[in-house]
Amino acid sequence: xxxxxxxxxxxxxxxxxxxxxxxxxxxxxxxxxxxxxxxxxxxxxxxxxxxxxxxxxxxxxxxxxxxxxxx
Numbered sequence: 001x002x003x004x005x006x007x008x009x010x011x012x013x014x015x016x017x018x019x020x021x022x023x024x025x026x027x028x029x030x031x032x033x034x035x036x037x038x039x040x041x042x043x044x045x046x047x048x049x050x051x052x053x054x055x056x057x058x059x060x061x062x063x064x065x066x067x068x069x070x071x
Contacts (some may be wrong), residue, residue, distance in 0.1 A: 004029070012036065 009032065013024040017035055027035070 013019045
């Protein structure tokens with residue numbers, strides 16, 4: 001048996017999120033959690049500091065200087 005409260009999830013999906021029944025049932029549990037705001041921290045993993053690290057490690061034009069990806 002599932003630990004999920006399907007009636008409550010359906011109410012939120014249909015009433016709060018405005019999904020049609022087919023749209024609700026087409027979602028994966030992970031997609032539904034994201035739509036409900038859970039896992040929002042995972043979306044912020046690429047913060048400005050991490051982006052700066054990546055920019056320093058892989059500067060624009062590096063592929064051109066080495067002959068490109070295939071060169």
